[in-house]
Amino acid sequence: MAELQAPASAGKKKKGPFYKLLYVQVLFAIGLGVVCGIFFPDFSTTPGVKALGDGFIKLIKMVIAPIIFCTVSSGIAHIQDASKVGRVGVKALIYFELVSTFALLIGLAVGNWFQPGAGFSGKMGDAAAVEKYAGTHRTTVDFLLGVIPDSVVGAFAAGDILQVLLFSILMGFALLALGERGAPLRALIDTSAQAVFGVINIVMKAAPIGAFGAMAYTVGKYGATSLGSLASLVGVFYLTSALFIVVVLGTIAAIAGFNIFKFLAYIKDELLIVLGTSSSESALPQLMEKLERAGCARPVVGLVVPTGYSFNLDGTNIYMTLATLFIAQALNIHLDLMQQLTILLVAMLTSKGASGITGAGFITLAATLAAVDPRLVPGMAIVFSIDKFMSENRALTNIIGNGVATVVVAAWEGELDRAKLKAALSGKLEPITA
Template identity: 45%
Template sequence: MNISTPNPSSKTKKSIFHAVITNLTFWVLIAIIAGVLLGHFSPDNGVKMKIVGERFVDIIKLFIGPIIFLTIVLGISGMGNLKKVGRIGVKALAYFEVVSTVALAIGVAVAYLFQPGKIDKSGLTLGDASQYTNGSAKDFSWLQFFFSNFTLQVLLAAIICGIALNFYQKREQTILVLERISKVVFTCLKYVMYLAPIGAFGGMAYTIGKFGLATLIPLGKLMLCVYLTMALFVFLILGTILRYYKISILSILKYIKEELLLVLGTSSSEAALPSIMVKLERMGCSKSVVGLVIPTGYSFNLDGTSIYLSMSVIFLAQLYDVHLSFFEILTVIGILMITSKGAAGVTGSGFIVLASTLTALHKIPVEGLAFLLGVDKFMSEARAITNLIGNTVATIIISKTEHDFTELDLNPVLEE
């Protein structure tokens, strides 16, 4: 009597195939290839696809106001909770802001040093950016700038509401309502991002159709610059901070290698949150510090995201041949210091932050985001891994400064 048994290898192949075809990155890649082919072999039809990319960006722009408002209000109310925790919370916030600002500054510096948005001496101009400028410096007015700037208005309103919420008697109930609204908004954004392949196709087909295959060069340079900058940040900046406390960054990376692989596979640092907390406690960090710093760091300490966002703004400025003054660069860093706190854990939130920053700057066309759609998904892994490493280092440093670190347990654990 023959009993047929399922072929394990066949099941494995089917599961892998299913994982691939349901992966958004896979479809974005297919859309990019299709857009490049259409733009190259049928430039006229490729140019007509401009409206597809623009409509996707228009939908993304609808989320700017509610997401920025909700994340900033909830973030400031979260700061109130941290201060109630005491010295550890304040110290963690200070560390997050300093290191995140360094990450933003490094992103800007590397983008200006390597100029990924330039392909020749004259630069690559994708369109007329003059309509986005605010006039000459002589005509500049802070009041006019504010009232013509929706993003800055939302930011100010969110900051005021967030501060006021900390003094409101029914604070907890209000926060609960806002969190529910935020969850709905982010869920809607998640579903909108399923349209990313369509947006990527339209943006790539138009760009290649109008400007040729040479436009792929700056995209490749941007990806290379982002990966190199994040590696530089991890080994130079975070490595130096750890070295001050006589800890090797390589030992830390070896210790959390399983979590890094998990993040690489899922493109989300949140997937490794439970296991990284357990490992940090085993390493010697106190339970109270781990429980406070890691979850908070997922909203306030996004080093990889900060690098990507700052480099992307400068990259788009170079693509559109827009000169940014030193003051405008500081404005970009200042806005990103606030808005990047809302770029955690949800697909597409980084695009919201970019869109809000470009809108606030009022100088670089927001439509340039369609160009970035082609490579954004392929840099998400680097962002997530850098965010995870940054939060791991932050937890160790806060534990060390609190003298709440079991020194004797460090080396044996790292050698396992």
């Protein structure tokens, strides 16, 4: 059976000066961006600096659709039992719902315990700036219809992950049904995937530049002191996310047979890229490649990661419950137990309905506030000014959650190579051979 592999050079552990390591370069670029944003805000907010970060994210988005198509369609086409795809999908969705519920509950518990919005005093914020988000939320029917592309080409052109995923699954089953007649096309897709991984390796060399531009622009525009009295919310959100990653995901990882801290070290390059760009998309293709190299079967990676990108938003779920309580506390609106339980139920739905929409975190917050208590909606203006800082943590938590989910589902399905996983997490991963 043909194997979909990244280029051999991608798996080699080359020794050399520390400053040649990607994560070191990205970390240095982030620090430089912060310094530049603080001391040279006028320069940092120029269109040219902003374009560095935006350009890098666009380069990554350029290859997301091809990677998903090649990985998913080829993975399904190479398996012998078609029912396996359904099992993986069902297990992934069960896992997503369970862990998402934990994320919502933790956000709710921490928000009630710390009460970051209590005693809030400050301006309401720019209500006009959030108005466009308040009416953007799609219904469940709109979301389901939106998964079906108007055309295959349109799905790839728009880069809609769920639409590309749908077509990729259908193509995979079609190739599976063709049997030997589909072998030439399967081989072409496998070769195309190797080429796209090669493109990713080239693009990732620009990661430090993109991280510098994105971070410098963010700090230059909003200022190091722009958090003001909202710093408590930012701090509590980061603390809650860390608690979720260490306790919840750490426990799940331990049950699945791996260490969460070693896993974080393994994907440190991707985490730093997400930190610098505030976008989980920027590391999605490389995360998929690393998970496959760490022993997760190709069909599992191809199905769980793209699906989790839309259905397993742990960081977004924590943000929604925490931000809802913060706004209620800031506006002195008491939420009883039933209203807080409503937050859980509504957030579970709204987090799916806003998948793939620009400003999804804010859109889901608007929908949740409106469902819980319409009086809370104007309070979105309070947290709007710090949403950029919050989005970084949302993206980091989301990508960690999806990485852990992929390993867990692979282990659950019996599609995890434990030897490769151990080698990857211990830093002794062997070079990939054709």
